Amino acid sequence: MAAVPELSCEVAYHSHSDNDLFFEPEDRPQQLKCCSEDLDPSHWKDSSLQLQFSHQRYNKKLRHVVSVIVAVERLKSFLVPDSVAFQDDDLRSIFSMIFEEEPIECEQDDYLCDAALQFRQCKIRDIEQKCLVLSPAFQLYALHLTTESLNKQAVFYISLVEGKYHEHKTPVALGLKDKNMYLSCAKIDGTPTLQLERVDPNNYPKWKMETRFIFNKTEVNDKVEFESALFPNWYISTSQEEQMPVFLTNTKGGQDITDFSMESLSP
Numbered sequence: 001m002a003a004v005p006e007l008s009c010e011v012a013y014h015s016h017s018d019n020d021l022f023f024e025p026e027d028r029p030q031q032l033k034c035c036s037e038d039l040d041p042s043h044w045k046d047s048s049l050q051l052q053f054s055h056q057r058y059n060k061k062l063r064h065v066v067s068v069i070v071a072v073e074r075l076k077s078f079l080v081p082d083s084v085a086f087q088d089d090d091l092r093s094i095f096s097m098i099f100e101e102e103p104i105e106c107e108q109d110d111y112l113c114d115a116a117l118q119f120r121q122c123k124i125r126d127i128e129q130k131c132l133v134l135s136p137a138f139q140l141y142a143l144h145l146t147t148e149s150l151n152k153q154a155v156f157y158i159s160l161v162e163g164k165y166h167e168h169k170t171p172v173a174l175g176l177k178d179k180n181m182y183l184s185c186a187k188i189d190g191t192p193t194l195q196l197e198r199v200d201p202n203n204y205p206k207w208k209m210e211t212r213f214i215f216n217k218t219e220v221n222d223k224v225e226f227e228s229a230l231f232p233n234w235y236i237s238t239s240q241e242e243q244m245p246v247f248l249t250n251t252k253g254g255q256d257i258t259d260f261s262m263e264s265l266s267p
Contacts, residue, residue, distance in 0.1 A: 119159035119205065121177060121265040126238045126257045127223065132246060134176065138196055140183075140246040142238035155265065158217075161209045163229060169216040171229060173209045180204070183236070184212045185228045185248065192231040194248045223259040236260075 124132050130142040131153040145153060155177040163171025174183040176196070182204065184197040197213075214229035215236065226236040228248060235258040237249040249256040 119157050122156055122158055123153050123263045123265065124156060124224075124260050125263070127259045127261065128238075128240070128257060130238055130242070132238075134179070138181065140196065141243055142246055143243040157205065158262075159205045159209075161205075161214060162207050163214050163216070166216070168218050168220065169227070170219075171214050172217045172226075173205060173213045174215060174226070175199075175205060182213050183215070185230045185234070186212060187231075192228065192234045192248050192250075194236060194246060222261060224262055225258055226260070 126142060129144065131145045131150070133141050133143060133145070133152050134154045135141055140154065157175040157177055159173045159175065161171050161173050165171065175181065180201045181196045181198050184195055186193055186195060211230045215226040216229055218225045218227065228234045228236075231248070234248045234250045235252065237247055237256040237258050238244065239247075240255055240257065249258065252258050
């Protein structure tokens with residue numbers, strides 16, 4: 001935001017006509033007159049424009065500023081064409097004297113993202129090919145499915161959400177299709193715990209999800225990890241055993257499985 005501070009030296013302009021400042025025939029020679037102790041008065045004759053420097057204070061308007069710039073440009077073009085007294089840097093210094101940068105402060109909550117939320121439908125399996133299945137008690141389990149029972153596999157909406165982006169990490173939210181439920185993290189009995197949380201379908205999904213819903217997705221060589229944003233270094237995991245609940249672990253490379261594959265589905 002540009003602000004106009006007070007100046008120690010004011011510039012007043014005079015012209016026979018306001019339009020003369022901006023609309024003059026190109027074939028009419030320009031003769032300018034400037035009152036300044038640094039310029040030789042013998043250079044000036046009758047003119048339509050005069051510059052006067054005064055220490056009095058005036059009510060400044062943008063029109064005055066533009067007139068000063070026009071005058072300096074004319075001085076560069078007509079008065080001292082072979083001199084280096086007036087350069088582009090002179091105009092920059094005028095702007096720096098007149099305008100002052102001020103930071104713009106705003107609350108991020110005051111703005112809503114009007115872009116469509118990006119998401120994709122997918123099915124998730126661990127690297128042991130166990131599928132994630134929703135039980136009647138609304139708990140996620142990992143188990144091997146036969147070809148006939150693949151329709152039991154849970155379908156997820158993976159949405160890109162606001163968060164801290166890293167080189168290989170993308171903040172996402174994991175919702176269950178047609179269930180109004182999202183995977184979330186909470187501390188229960190002092191331990192980070194994975195759970196399914198029911199949400200209001202009128203408010204979710206949304207760009208700015210609460211941190212408990214956010215997982216930092218890392219995808220390397222077709223293997224995917226989901227790290228809790230609320231509890232760093234805790235990952236969605238499955239057990240080596242069959243038909244066990246999906247949970248959070250802070251151990252990678254051990255008995256707990258933290259690597260998954262995703263199968264994208266058509267919308």
